[in-house]
Amino acid sequence: MSNAFGTDRPSDVPPPAPERIGPVQLGIDTFGDVTELADGTLQSDAQSIRDVVDQAVLADQVGIDFIGVGEHHRADFVVSAPEVVLAAIAARTERIRIGSAVTVLSSDDPVRVYERFATVDAISNGRAEVILGRGSFTESFPLFGYELSDYEVLFEEKLQLWAALRGGDAVTWSGTKRAGLVDQDVFPKLEHGAIPTWIGVGGSPQSVIRAASYGLPLFLAIIGGQPAQFAPFSRLYRQALTQLDLPQQPIAMHSPGFIAATDEEAAERYWPYHKAVTDQLGRERGWPPLDVAGYRAGLSAGGSLYVGSPETVARKVARNMRILGASRFDMRYATGRLPHEDMLRSIELYGTQVAPRVRELLAE
Numbered sequence: 001m002s003n004a005f006g007t008d009r010p011s012d013v014p015p016p017a018p019e020r021i022g023p024v025q026l027g028i029d030t031f032g033d034v035t036e037l038a039d040g041t042l043q044s045d046a047q048s049i050r051d052v053v054d055q056a057v058l059a060d061q062v063g064i065d066f067i068g069v070g071e072h073h074r075a076d077f078v079v080s081a082p083e084v085v086l087a088a089i090a091a092r093t094e095r096i097r098i099g100s101a102v103t104v105l106s107s108d109d110p111v112r113v114y115e116r117f118a119t120v121d122a123i124s125n126g127r128a129e130v131i132l133g134r135g136s137f138t139e140s141f142p143l144f145g146y147e148l149s150d151y152e153v154l155f156e157e158k159l160q161l162w163a164a165l166r167g168g169d170a171v172t173w174s175g176t177k178r179a180g181l182v183d184q185d186v187f188p189k190l191e192h193g194a195i196p197t198w199i200g201v202g203g204s205p206q207s208v209i210r211a212a213s214y215g216l217p218l219f220l221a222i223i224g225g226q227p228a229q230f231a232p233f234s235r236l237y238r239q240a241l242t243q244l245d246l247p248q249q250p251i252a253m254h255s256p257g258f259i260a261a262t263d264e265e266a267a268e269r270y271w272p273y274h275k276a277v278t279d280q281l282g283r284e285r286g287w288p289p290l291d292v293a294g295y296r297a298g299l300s301a302g303g304s305l306y307v308g309s310p311e312t313v314a315r316k317v318a319r320n321m322r323i324l325g326a327s328r329f330d331m332r333y334a335t336g337r338l339p340h341e342d343m344l345r346s347i348e349l350y351g352t353q354v355a356p357r358v359r360e361l362l363a364e
Contacts, residue, residue: 017322017323018231020321024359025066026317026331028350029333030334031334032079037339049078053088057092058351065328067097070082072137074139087119098128100131104135104140107154110162130195130196199214201218215246218251219254228320234324252329255304257332259310270305271295318361321362
């Protein structure tokens with residue numbers, strides 16, 4: 001069956017997949033986009049932040065497993081201090097896990113990251129987790145006084161320090177881009193063990209190997225192309241953990257999406273906001289404008305956009321989780337200036353219809 005953009009419903013028969021580790025989880029995440037009002041004018045930054053908290057409260061109420069909040073330092077995103085937003089979410093929710101999406105560790109200080117997330121973990125009674133990455137934008141480097149030429153070494157050294165810090169024990173560490181530590185204690189102390197940590201990967205085999213070398217779960221950011229193209233990364237990760245004689249860890253995946261009552265309604269509503277975001281990035285990075293054919297490719301069974309009715313989205317999520325051996329799927333529900341009310345409806349459908357249907361499909 002095709003929708004107005006000529007896309008087909010996902011196939012129910014995926015190819016063989018890597019092993020899935022751990023329980024199935026369905027989450028959401030947001031970069032804190034500045035949204036628009038009914039008359040097309042922009043929402044204030046302050047209200048957009050308050051709206052993110054309200055979106056998280058709804059996600060908690062409808063049974064979604066996780067909400068992640070991104071970190072950015074540019075005009076189109078309002079969240080530059082995700083841990084502050086997460087603390088507000090923690091105080092208003094009861095069961096949903098909360099975390100970053102992602103923490104740009106290269107331009108942050110691992111000690112401060114530990115302190116902030118240990119505090120969020122306390123407020124949330126053990127629901128905090130961290131997704132570490134190098135980020136898809138580089139504005140934080142000049143903002144905080146780092147050189148882009150140090151891009152690789154900054155992340156590697158700070159990841160080493162984070163690995164030593166995340167359990168809350170005293171740390172001795174030395175590197176080239178930060179002052180060393182000698183038996184340095186960190187506070188507050190954790191009640192629930194080490195802070196759960198994922199490594200976010202965009203498409204580099206070296207990053208997959210790095211995640212495996214630390215024995216940390218892998219988070220695949222799939223924002224374009226075909227999810228099946230990432231299956232070799234899942235296999236590489238599994239093989240690397242085996243060769244390093246480390247326990248197998250969960251794999252998660254993140255992609256954009258939007259849910260409405262029908263495929264046609266979702267595709268039509270999402271199109272102008274997705275195109276605006278894609279074209280803006282294209283102007284910055286040298287991509288051509290998105291056309292309808294490109295949009296159709298993303299909506300198709302093999303594409304990376306989870307846009308459609310609850311049944312269509314659920315089948316596509318389950319299919320690609322099987323292909324990648326993923327135990328968790330996070331949908332980026334906020335896209336550009338998409339209004340708050342549309343996001344709330346999409347979150348409600350995701351929690352009440354998509355998530356339980358995905359679990360049914362994966363249990364078959």
